Amino acid sequence: MEYGADEHGWHPTTKIGKLLHHEATPGVLLALAAALALYADNSVFAGWYDAILSVPFTVSLGDAGLSKALLLWINDGLMAIFFFLVGLEIKREVKAGKLSSFRTATLPAVAAVGGMAAPALIYTLINMNTPETLDGWAIPAATDIAFALGALALLGSRVPASLKVFLLALAVLDDLGAIVIIALFYTANLSVGALVVAGVGLAVLIAMNLLGVRKISPYVLIGVVIWVAVLKSGVHATLAGVAIAFTIPLTRSGEDEAPLVKLEHLLHPWVAFFILPVFAFANAGVPLSGLSFADFLAPVPLGIALGLVLGKPLGIFACCYGAVRLGFASLPSGVTWMQIYGVSHLAGIGFTMSLFIGTLAFGDPALQSAVRLGVLGGSGVSIILGMGVLWAAVRSRSAEEARALA
Numbered sequence: 001m002e003y004g005a006d007e008h009g010w011h012p013t014t015k016i017g018k019l020l021h022h023e024a025t026p027g028v029l030l031a032l033a034a035a036l037a038l039y040a041d042n043s044v045f046a047g048w049y050d051a052i053l054s055v056p057f058t059v060s061l062g063d064a065g066l067s068k069a070l071l072l073w074i075n076d077g078l079m080a081i082f083f084f085l086v087g088l089e090i091k092r093e094v095k096a097g098k099l100s101s102f103r104t105a106t107l108p109a110v111a112a113v114g115g116m117a118a119p120a121l122i123y124t125l126i127n128m129n130t131p132e133t134l135d136g137w138a139i140p141a142a143t144d145i146a147f148a149l150g151a152l153a154l155l156g157s158r159v160p161a162s163l164k165v166f167l168l169a170l171a172v173l174d175d176l177g178a179i180v181i182i183a184l185f186y187t188a189n190l191s192v193g194a195l196v197v198a199g200v201g202l203a204v205l206i207a208m209n210l211l212g213v214r215k216i217s218p219y220v221l222i223g224v225v226i227w228v229a230v231l232k233s234g235v236h237a238t239l240a241g242v243a244i245a246f247t248i249p250l251t252r253s254g255e256d257e258a259p260l261v262k263l264e265h266l267l268h269p270w271v272a273f274f275i276l277p278v279f280a281f282a283n284a285g286v287p288l289s290g291l292s293f294a295d296f297l298a299p300v301p302l303g304i305a306l307g308l309v310l311g312k313p314l315g316i317f318a319c320c321y322g323a324v325r326l327g328f329a330s331l332p333s334g335v336t337w338m339q340i341y342g343v344s345h346l347a348g349i350g351f352t353m354s355l356f357i358g359t360l361a362f363g364d365p366a367l368q369s370a371v372r373l374g375v376l377g378g379s380g381v382s383i384i385l386g387m388g389v390l391w392a393a394v395r396s397r398s399a400e401e402a403r404a405l406a
């Protein structure tokens with residue numbers, strides 16, 4: 001993901017600009033936000049932390065209005081913007097980017113399928129005897145793009161550019177899979193009337209696209225109506241962001257950038273430096289007092305952690321290896337199998353998407369705390385293993401090149 005273009009105020013040649021433009025910065029901010037949430041929930045500020053997230057916030061127009069706790073505004077409102085950006089990226093990558101050709105999309109597509117299926121299977125097997133927790137099967141299936149790419153960026157230019165492209169394509173497809181899962185398996189009772197309103201709104205946006213409307217404001221205004229309708233329909237409101245994103249034009253009008261590209265540039269810094277850190281702070285807090293090792297071995301945290309730490313690399317690497325051996329795909333240029341294995345561990349950093357799916361899977365606060373334990377523990381181990389394997393792969397490659405030049 002490309003965060004913080006020049007037009008947003010920080011020139012990449014300044015010290016602050018370089019920091020904000022660095023690929024690792026969004027991941028570091030997420031880690032800091034999670035650490036701050038853990039501190040807040042395990043300190044004298046714990047009462048304030050819970051109270052602030054529970055404060056009701058109301059938006060009304062006449063007799064109509066929406067009233068939700070601040071936490072739900074973050075998860076339903078701010079995350080809808082995040083999913084809107086994800087939808088923009090998916091559309092651009094499929095139509096004109098790294099997923100626009102069958103050859104470049106095959107390996108990451110196969111990897112994404114394996115990387116979602118294996119963790120879900122591991123979680124399901126561990127939770128077979130606790131039917132009330134089986135709804136969390138999709139939690140370890142997700143990859144956090146910002147964290148994964150940020151960790152890879154810490155290795156700098158020693159990592160082949162083609163490996164970064166592979167991880168980005170894998171993460172984008174992984175997000176697409178998560179969106180489909182949310183739509184199919186985490187949808188409450190449906191309101192037909194609200195869905196009709198949302199459907200009419202989407203039809204209007206599609207018609208505007210086909211008629212050549214390139215101004216962004218009409219799409220935004222109608223998009224807000226669609227979001228409210230979807231929120232009332234029983235379908236999770238974040239899916240409205242994805243649906244709206246798919247209607248945004250990717251074609252240019254004269255010398256201007258395409259509306260889709262403009263919106264990407266506008267939203268990237270807001271998502272990277274505000275929305276995702278706020279979400280992490282609001283959802284990563286978990287009381288640690290009284291925890292024992294046995295708590296980490298409970299079905300939910302154990303299933304999530306093993307799904308991320310074992311399932312992700314197993315599914316991704318095995319499917320990649322099989323696809324290449326069978327001739328369906330080929331390794332990216334300059335990439336080794338050890339590097340693919342290292343990246344498959346980085347894909348086990350679930351964090352944002354895993355925490356989000358956890359909020360959809362369970363309403364019980366105790367189970368949500370268990371989700372956070374599993375996600376934070378599994379993602380932390382995945383970072384360590386992924387960085388360790390990639391560091392070893394980089395050093396091994398450098399040694400080979402040095403011997404070749406000797």
